[in-house]
Amino acid sequence: MENICVLLTYPVPEYLVQELEKRFTVFKFLEVASNPQLLREISNSIRAIVGTAVCGADAGFIDALPKLEIVASYSVGFDKIDLVKCKERGITVTNTPDVLTDDVADSAIGLALATLRRICVCDRFVRSGKWKKGEFELTTKFSGKSVGIVGLGRRGSAIAKRAEAFGSSISYHSRSEKQESNYKYYSNIIDLATSCQILFVACALTKETHHIVDRKVIDALGPKGIIINIGRGAHIDEPELMSALLEGRLAGAGLDVFEHEPEVPEELLGLENVVLQPHVGSDTVETSVAMSDLVIDNLEACFQNKPVLTPVI
Numbered sequence: 001m002e003n004i005c006v007l008l009t010y011p012v013p014e015y016l017v018q019e020l021e022k023r024f025t026v027f028k029f030l031e032v033a034s035n036p037q038l039l040r041e042i043s044n045s046i047r048a049i050v051g052t053a054v055c056g057a058d059a060g061f062i063d064a065l066p067k068l069e070i071v072a073s074y075s076v077g078f079d080k081i082d083l084v085k086c087k088e089r090g091i092t093v094t095n096t097p098d099v100l101t102d103d104v105a106d107s108a109i110g111l112a113l114a115t116l117r118r119i120c121v122c123d124r125f126v127r128s129g130k131w132k133k134g135e136f137e138l139t140t141k142f143s144g145k146s147v148g149i150v151g152l153g154r155r156g157s158a159i160a161k162r163a164e165a166f167g168s169s170i171s172y173h174s175r176s177e178k179q180e181s182n183y184k185y186y187s188n189i190i191d192l193a194t195s196c197q198i199l200f201v202a203c204a205l206t207k208e209t210h211h212i213v214d215r216k217v218i219d220a221l222g223p224k225g226i227i228i229n230i231g232r233g234a235h236i237d238e239p240e241l242m243s244a245l246l247e248g249r250l251a252g253a254g255l256d257v258f259e260h261e262p263e264v265p266e267e268l269l270g271l272e273n274v275v276l277q278p279h280v281g282s283d284t285v286e287t288s289v290a291m292s293d294l295v296i297d298n299l300e301a302c303f304q305n306k307p308v309l310t311p312v313i
């Protein structure tokens with residue numbers, strides 16, 4: 001397989017680069033992009049793209065690669081891949097589901113605890129020496145709070161399981177009611193937001209879920225509510241979120257993802273009632289190895305004419 005050319009669209013962990021280089025001829029887009037002649041030369045030989053949650057394959061990119069057979073994404077989300085174009089061209093698309101579910105759910109619960117118990121503010125309080133001048137203020141309890149989940153898929157279900165251990169009542173909104181679940185279903189996200197205190201956003205990003213959390217949802221959650229987003233930034237109308245936080249119409253937010261990553265709205269940086277993460281929900285050493293192995297397994301299966309392990313299309 002050494003002659004098969006693979007294009008990496010975006011930096012990925014060194015382990016994945018090394019494993020790819022053991023098997024394929026690997027080109028890194030960031031390195032070849034500045035060399036138009038090389039780019040022209042390789043465009044006719046690239047048979048696979050390895051993309052990420054940040055950079056996948058849009059229509060222009062796919063059109064520029066006539067020999068492309070597979071887009072293997074190092075991510076579970078595939079909102080950065082033009083699936084319609086891939087389908088038209090008969091290009092296989094794979095992602096890395098399941099292996100990162102636990103990490104993202106752990107991270108979501110961590111964000112909820114950090115937001116309610118003000119863990120980052122506490123940390124700064126101790127480091128700055130303020131503790132010597134007085135006690136820290138009271139915070140808000142997590143255990144027993146009612147939890148609403150937008151998208152009871154793999155991630156949403158894993159969050160629900162963890163929240164149950166905190167004595168939370170669980171309800172959810174998704175396109176369809178899950179018969180296998182005992183959680184309360186709301187067909188309308190506003191009813192879900194009205195009924196819960198902590199709203200976790202864990203659905204896939206599509207045209208329908210773009211800004212699914214808007215002013216109406218935020219106001220339904222109310223001034224004691226908090227939002228945790230470990231889906232995609234564009235699920236939330238960010239200007240509406242910021243004004244709600246600034247005006248006290250929402251108690252707080254824990255955000256792993258942002259609409260224009262890595263840009264984060266300036267106003268958010270100054271708020272003490274938000275906890276911010278640089279899209280690291282699934283970024284642990286263990287999961288990064290599991291995701292990398294799955295990318296490799298999908299590529300190998302594709303080029304050995306076997307069924308890929310985790311097809312999107």
Ligand code: NAP
Pocket residue numbers: 076077078097098100104150151152153154155156173174175176177202203204205206208209230231232256257279280281282283
């Ligand atoms: P999944 O198992 O496919 O679940 C997706 C959920 O989204 C399903 O419950 C689905 O509901 C719901 N959904 C889809 N369209 C909807 C709509 N219009 N309205 C309401 N709900 C809708 O996916 P997953 O593995 O849990 O991952 C979910 C997302 O998390 C990914 O797409 C990705 O964007 C994000 N993610 C983030 C990180 C991170 O590091 N922060 C890491 C991995 C993934 P139905 O079942 O009713 O269709």
